[in-house]
Structure formats: structure tokens, C-alpha cells
Amino acid sequence: MSYVGSRVRPIDWEARTRGETRFAADLTSPQHLYAAVLRSPHPYAEIVALDVSRAERLPGVRAVITTADFPEGITYLHRGAPLSDRPPLAAGVVRHVGQEVAAVAADTPEEARAALRAIRVRYRVRPAPLTPRDALADGARRLHQRVTDEANVAFRLDATWGDVETGGRAGTTVVEGDYVYPSVSHVCMEPNTTLAAWDEASGTVELWTSTQAPWFIAKEVSHLLGIPHDAVICREVAVGGGFGSKSKASEHEVLAAALSRKAGLPVLLELSREEEFGSNKPRHRFETHLRTSADEHGTLRLFDADVLVDNGSYSHMGTSVMRVGMITLGSMYRPDGARFTSRLVDTATQPGGQFRGYGTPQVSLAVESQVDELALRLGLDPLEMRLRNLGPENETTLCGYDVTTSRLGDCLVAVREGLDWDARKTAVATGAAGGSSSRGLGVAAGMHGSGAYAYEFANRSDAAIDLFADGHVRVRHGSADAGTGQNTILAQIAADELGVDLADVEVLSMDSERTPFELGAWSSRGTHMTGSSVGQAARELGDQLRALAEDKLGGGPVTLRDGRAVAPTGEVDLGDLVGLSDAAEGDVLSHETSYVLEGTEMISTGKDRFNLSPTYAYAAHGALVDVDRRTGKVTVLDYVAAHDVGRAINPTAVEGQIAGGAAMGLGAALGEELVREGGRVVNPTYLHYAMPRSADLPSIRPVIVNAEDPAGPYGAKSVGEMSIVPPGAAVANAVRDAVGVRITELPITPDKVVTALAEQEGRRRHHGLWRRPGRWWVALLRALYPYGLHHVLHHWGTRLGRGVGPAGHRPPAPPEVLRPGNLDAVVAAVADGAQPIGGGTDALVERERQSRPAPVLVSTIGVPAMRRIRSEDGALLVGAAVSLAELEEALPPELAFVADAVRSIASPQIRNSATVGGNLAQEKRCWFFRNGFSCYKRNGVTSPCYAVTGDHRFQHAVIDGHRCQAVTPSDLGTVLQALDAEVVLQRGQTTRRLPLADLYDGPGELALADGEIVQHVVVPVPTSGRRGSFRKLALYQGDFATASATVTASVDDDGTWHDVRLVLGAMAPTPWRATATERALEGTTPTVAGVRRLLDRELDRHAHPLPGNGWKLDAVAGLVEHAVEDLLAQ
Amino acid sequence: MSALRRRTDAPATAAAATPLVTLVVNGRSVEAPASRPLARVLRDDLDLTATKVACGRGECGACTVLVDGRPTMSCVTAAGLVRGPVETLEALADEATDLREEFADAGAFQCGFCTPGQLVHATALARRADELVGGDDLPGAVRARMSGNICRCTGYQAITASVCAVLERRAAGATSGPSCGHADPEEAAS
């Protein structure tokens, strides 16, 4: 059979699905120390003093390294001088929050982390620009000496391609605008991890490291350590996702190696998730100003762009990311001309790095948005418009690409058919979608190379094949399969060329000593380069085998099949040929070869057009979205991703790359963004970084159009990066189609949609603050924040506080965890100062940020009485230790809306552990408070609330915010208030009962006396006729509410409402009841619009939003509208 | 190299401060400090490294194990708060043979780092196949249930499809794993 082109299982599926595959952090041998990294807390500061002596003396500490442990002035090579600017550890200056300052290796992770606190660093903090605009402003601090003549411009690229004069004249319809693609994180599920083992005798270091490109790791690590390239020996290890990030050094590899050298023992350095988000190198943020023109036939005539690329604090691949981004203007379409200026701008933020798509998604957002705008102006169907502008095959593009095959037209047609485009377009045009939801269709196209000739030798790939006497085959290549399926397709290729069973082919990758030269898996080069070299190696070995067989069998022709060499005169097992070869060593016959790609051009200075790649892949993506005009929530209902990949070597793997890349692109389109405050990432956690969960994604339907490119190995082109390019514009175009507003800055979160819709409809809110003296003090404070108050509190006030996280140089003592079997013991422990907990899922995480975490935790889950749900007097008595999952299962149909609320909380796994009491009592969710900021609530009264000037769009109070803007996070605490639930509290032997509403006296803060615990919750079960609904707006499935609304009412047969409860969550420090609206609805027969009017009036009277969260008032009113509709329909 | 406390013995500090509790892991009784996160007990003390840690904060599902049959985030579960026998992928792999094969056929994993968590969770769902398949929107239900298991590689499509396919087959009575559906956890572990 032919494996190439077939759907085969990953060759290592059995081990991987059994969990037997070892990633770097899973290795038990060699035994090792644990490392931790001290990072800069400041965006820019001079290091005045750095003293590690105390840390070195601590028990368990084996090595501490600083810049002094590296050759003076050494920097990462990256793309070479003059942009080689980053030292392995800060040398006198830190230029971003999170930059590595020192590193420690110790016997345990706890000792390593504690030792970091014993390192004394004196910083002299200096102001520095945090955005490209600030960096370009007069007087901005220069972060580096650069060779351009503009301050903080690391690199500038200007180009004029084609005939811009003609294009400018002929382009009669022009659109112009600014587009922003934010900084997003790769979020590889495996954190960057390196196990390094230095060998003193040989002066070499072995690395088991999560990388896509071992060769580059060896190159950088050897350079920084001052040892030969081949003294750094990478070993094969499983790699948990790369997406570009691991195609170059991730700045931890050399630290592990240097620590191992200094300690004389192996060292494991595993980054935390917070380090991954907050310190590693995300996608470069692009601000693209674009002007596009077309003629009356819809032919594109000119692209004219001015682009700022946020380089961050050091130059990694910014120059080439920018270059590849700009190429978008001259690659896929064929306007008369394209012209651009682009600047790579230094800012004191985490540096950008290589990310799947490499600049193309960013510029593509602008281009593909404007193609749609032009189509709209010209009255053309946007898909048709693209079909009219396809670039030809076998021609050179404006940017210098020698295009071979292109099936972009087929991709567009596949989208048209897959989404039933024409019929839906008509339906959409006639307003088929009803109610508050509008549907829209969007399409976007894209193009990407199959490996770029970005470095010397990037046009070369070596590979080796071994045939063993037992007949099995081994492919050896120096690249790394971080999950792309590369090893499997290489095995498929080798199996076909040698006529052996796929099960008889194994693959060895990564190993520096045992695999030949290969630059690695980046720039979508895996399939083309190693596919070609392995194919060539196998073919050449096959020739040797055929010759050997012909000799042995006395004639030919010989074919290789089923593990045998078959000639008309007889046949022989392949393994038996090994011994017949002079070249065989022992029982193995090896063949190594070198594939050199012809016809591409290496990136060089002084030129702006290159044919970078042997083939070019294309795609068109189409999205059907639903936009909730009330809440701004965009839901992708259907998604077709049609790709020209040439011939798919393994269609299942290709579809996986398409769906995975599209999902990642949809994440950036709809939620993902690294948010920073003062240069520091605010959302370095899965909880706060809104990436899609399973329920957030539509069905993504990959389509592989029928194609074959003779220039590719076995007809194949690339796929891995292509799939992330179109989603941003596809969704933006669909949203524009749905509701008529054009969002130009990703992610398209509800705030942007609601704000744009309010503008479109001419809606404004008036809060009449001048009539509310009670708010004047808060308003004054807020007004002073940007005028120095924030600065003073941040720079000086924070020094006075309690601190964040543990103090001291020893590992904090782990808490005592108690799980008594009876209530009295729990109460007694709490009376003694123990912290009461339920499943502990929040408490264990929270204590990492507390300066003095409770030494004793006492859980309620061992108390049978607290784990029961009983019915009594028409109410459910829910023990505080009942898990959320148990609660959900026990709720009667009358309380279905409470079950809805429970199901929206966190994840099923957390709901299995987390308890009702724990949920009610959980800490506030503010991302500043939770993620290590020394804020007012965390650190003390002299500290600022970072939400006032920071990003407060989603989580902060719109009503009643005072010095802290956080809200009570518990959905349960909100929804149960609409049932007039009560809580029973116990302290010693006394119990008291109070309305749930009175349980909260601040954001996530309980009105409990010392030693008091929540014993159970009394949830009245509504009698018939009472209806309820819970609605929540969240950024992803399981996120905390950005806003929630619960409405309950007793509804008479004639539709009159009584005892209305309207509780809003995440709007105020504690769940907020719209009492005026409730009263006004009493005894009426409400309409949706009527409730909205009443509520709007009440919200306007009470709200005091921050500059960026007033939209939540519209959103929550929209949720109430939904809930009222639910009630009317019940 | 006795100074290196990798695996087998816990850091002295942790051992000293909290009493030991007894857990049943894959059918085997083990002792662990009460405050130690279950994920660390599994990975560092017992070398059961199928369970991964990608966040350590209960937010991603990579560390999902079954506790008393229920999917649980082992990274934020203190050993002292474990309420029943623990099953990890090492012990569930045979029971999950049909799931594992379906995952491999459908492309439901790429890098495989999230996969143990996905499979453990899916195994728990598969035990309840009859009930879940009876509902009206199986893919929707599976997506909602599996939303605590982040995957960055696959875009979830193939995972959802695989789990649905296996659930439907199990509900229809077809079994391909050796101990499909009704495995006694203790027995599967031994």
C-alpha cells in the first residue's frame, strides 16, 4: 500500500495515549536539582547592586548564577549584530518585567524559590516607554543604541513594489483605517522545560529540552557558554506544543546549562504558567495603518501601509516577523503596486518572538478587512471580490515570490459551498435572524510559504535511514516534532520508498550526536525540507538495496515491497541484504544524505524582494457568526477552513493542523490578548487569559482542496502556519456583516461590540454625578489617579504594605490540612484560628499570594452532616460542604435556572471538588489582586487600586466601586439571592441565620465573625407559578461573570408579575438588586422593552463606571432582557 | 547523589509539618503528606507521570485524575482532601482502549500533553455513556463536559468527535476495550 496520502495513526500513538511518553519534566534520570529564576519586577531599571551571597549560603542551594557567570558583554546571537542585544541574565539594566536577573539551583523546588527571595537587588527605576507611540515620542528613553536614525526604531523597512503611480490613479474607490493585532501568547500546554546535565570531564552538556529546533538551541547555548557547538548535545524528548515559540531559544535553556555547570549536577528548569504568559515572547503586536484602493470592477490597485511593530525590549525575530508581515501586501493579490513603511519599535515590555503565522495574521487582518470594505462600497460580494483578484500561478508576485501552484480559487469556492454562502447571504440580507441576535457571514483568504530561506543553510536538510538486519527501519532527522505529526509523515515516506510496513519504521529525532544536520521545524519547513531529505535518503538507500538484491537474485528489475526485494528470479527479505553490503556496520546498513533546495533566495540586506520558499500554500476561511446585540457576545456558529496544501501526506494530520490553527486564530479573534499594566502582564493565567475552551468553538470544518504541487515532496506544501492567518479578518468581516459595525482591533470582545453598537444607535448614558454628593469623593480620587496619585501610591505607597506572597528565605512551612469528621471539630479548629475551606481548590492557589497564609486549613468535606442536602418546609437545606456537582444533580426542576448558574462555574473537575460554602466565600477575582499586584486590598491602604487606570473592562464594578473596584465573584451568591436564600452560620455552639444578601460586606468578603463558618444554605424551593432565569456574560466557558442577571417572579395566569427579584452579578462589589425596577414591576404585566426602560433608568441613577466599563451597564441590561424573555416564555 | 531528593522522598519540610495520610492510588495504598498536592504525590513520589501539570492552579485540566470516579484537578487537591480511590491514566489505559484508538484515528491529539487529562476525563464520561447518549445534544454535552480540559493543539474538533463516537458505541453495547464500561477501578489498577 501507499502510506503517503493515507490517514495513518501517529506512529507513537500507543505510548502517547498511555501517558508513557516522557516530556522533559517527566524524566527521572538523571537525578537532578531544581532551578528557579529571579525576574525583574520593573519595566526598566538600572541594577545598582546585586548580591547573591545570602542565597548561596542557604541549605539546599547548590548554585546561583548572575551575569557574572557569563562572558562579559555576551548576548544571544539571534539574527546577528547589530540586533543581537539580549544578555542571558540582565547585565546592569533590566528592560522588561520578567527579564531574567539571576537563577538558582537547589535540592527542592521550594528551596530554589525561597532562595530567590534571599537575593538582594537594588534597582534604580527609570521611566521608559511601554508602547510604540510612547517610544517614538520626543524625549522617550532610548532602550538601545540602534542603527536607524530614529530613536527606539530597531529596524525600518520601506519598499515600493510594482507600479504605484498607475495603481494610485486607477484605484478610484479608497478605504483607509487602522488595525491592531494584539500581543497574544502561544500557550503551549507544556511549559518550557529543560533538563541539563553538564559533564565536567568532557566539557559538554546534555540537554533534554522542549524545542522545535535543537540545532538553534545548541548554537545559542554553546555561544553563551563559550563552548563549541558540538559540546551541546540535545537528546530526544517529547515536546508539548511549539507554535513557533520553541523554534528558537526560550531563554531558559542556557540558564539550566549554566546552573548545571556551576553546580556540577544535572538541573531541571521548568517555567511556571505565569512565567510562560508573563515573561516569554508572545506574538508581536502590529498597528497597521492601511489604505487600499480598487477600481470600479473590483480589481485591487494599490496597497499603501504604515506599520508599527512592537518589538518589546529585545530583538528576537522582530525584523523578519515584520518583513514577512509586510510581504502580505505583495503576495496573494496582484494590485498594480504596493508601498509601505514599517518600523520595529523598542518598548520596555516582554519581547515579541516567533509565532505561527509570523507577522502574516497581523497584516492580513488589515488587508482582508479592507478588501471587504471595498466590496461593500462597490456593491460586490466579498467572496466574489476575492475571486476577481486571485494571483496567477507560475508567476512572480510583487514581493518576489515565484508562485508555483495556487488553488486559492478552489478554496474560496469550497467556502462558498461549505457555508451555503449564496443562500445564506440572501437570507441574511432579508433579516432572517430574529430577536436580538444578528447573523453574519465573513470570509478571509491567506497565503504562506513552505519554509523560508531565512538563514544560511536553511535551504539544506540532511537525513539518515538505517536498515536493520531484522528488517526494521529507522529514520533519523535533527528536527523536532512538537506535535505537528512530522515524525509520522517521515515514517510514511520512508515506508513507501522502502516498501516496508509502517509499523516497522521508527523515527529518531532531535539527538545532536545521532542525527545529521537539520535546522529544525520552523517556518512551515518540516514537510518540505525533511520530507524531501528523508525521501531522498530512503530512495538512495532503496537504490543500494535494489542493487544488492539484483546481485543476490541474479537479475532485475527489483522492486521493494512488503519488506522484501522482489525480482522476477526470486525475492529476499530486506534485512537479509544488510549483511551483503560492504557499507553495513554490524547488523545495520545506514545511509545519510543531504537535500539542497534550489531556486530560493536568502533574506539579505539591501534587497526587499525574495523568493523565500519553494512552494506557497493558500487558504480561505469562512465564518458564520451570531452577534448578540444586547451583550456584544460574538459566537461563531460554523466555520469552514479550506486549504490548498498541495497533496496531503497524512490528511488526518493536515486536518488537525487546519482545525488547530483556526482555533488558535479564533482565540485571538475573540478573546485572547496579553493585557499589561505598567509593563507587567495582568492576565498570566488560564483563568484570566480568554482562550477558547471546547464549548466556545464551533464546528471547524477543514477542507483540503484537491491539489498537488510538483515542486513539493510528493506534491505537498505546508499547512501548519497557514491556518492561523485568516480567522481574525474572517470573524471581523462576519461581525461587520451581522451588525454593521467594523471592529478593527482584535480581540472582538463584547465591550468593543457593545460600544460600537451604542455609537451606531446614538445611545448614551447619563449618570448625573453632580447630583450625587455621595460619589464625589470617589470621583475625585479617581480623577487624581492619572495626575500623580497612581504614581505616588504605586512607587511609594506599595513599599509600606504587607507584601505579596511568602516572605523569608526559607521555604514556607506547608499548611496543616485537617479534615475532621464532625462539625464540632471544624468549629473548634476555626475558633483556634484555622482557615475554613471546602475542597480547597481556591484556597491552595490563593495562599501563594498571601503574605501570611493561614498555618492551618480545616476542611468541611469530612463532616457528613455538612455534605447533605435535605428538604424541609419547602426549602432545600444545602450543607456548605456539598460539592457544586452534587448540588447541580440535586436541584429540582423548579430550580433549573440555579443549575444553569452552577454549570457555568469553572470546570466540571472543579465543580466536583469545590463546595457550596467555598464558592460563596471565594476571594475576589480581580486580575490585579489575583496575579501578584501589590494592590490596595492585597497590600494595604497606601497602595493603589490598579483597576482605576488599568484594564477594567470586564471584571470591575460599575456601581458602588470605592477604593477597590473588585466584585464578588460567586455566581451562586448572586443567583440564590433571587430566591431570598439564607445562610446559617455557626460559631462555637451558636448558630444564626441571615439573608444571603447580608453575607457579603465587600467584594468577595464575608460578614462573618471571628471563628464563624457557613454551616448550610437555605434555598426556598419556589412554588408553582414562580419562574426564574439566570443569564451570564463570560469571556469563555467556565469564566467568571463579566456580568450576570438573575430574574425571578411569581407569574399569575393573566401574566401579572409579583415578588420580582432582579439581581445583577459582577456589577457592584456585592451582588446588586435593582430594587426600584423590582418595585415598579410589581403587579404589572411586563414587556421586555418596559423592563429595559425601568432598569436603564435605575442603572443610570446608581452607576459610576470607570472609563472603560460603562458598557457593562448595557450588557447587563441586555442579559436582563434575555432573562425576562425566558420568564415570559416559561 | 543522595542529596538530590528527586522522587520517592518528599521534601523534608513538607513531611515534617503535616501528618501523613493514606491514599489509594491505582489500587495501591500509599502515604503522602496531607498538604501535598495530589499531582505532586503522583508525579514526584510515585513516578506516575502520565498526569501532567500545565498550570498548577486548577485551570487547565492537564492534571485530571479520577477520585472516586469523578474527574478532579489533582494539582489543587491536597492529599489530605482526597475523598476516595485515585485512578490515573496508567491504570485507566486498558479500559480506555477504544477511546485511545479513536483518538489516534481521528487526530484527537497532536503534542499529547493535554491528552492524558482528556482521556481520563473521557473515560469517566464513557462509564456514563448510556445516560449521556440519551440526551438530545451529545456533542454539545461532551463539549460542555470537556471544557475544563484545555487543548492548544487540536482545536477540540477531533476530541469531541472521538468521545462522541466512543460514547455512542458503548451505549449501543459494542465494546472494543478489554474491560470497557464496567471496569472495577480496583481491578483495572491491579
Ligand code: FES
Ligand atoms: S495543571 Fe492542574 S488544572 Fe492545570
Ligand code: FES
Ligand atoms: S494535543 Fe497538544 S495540547 Fe492537546
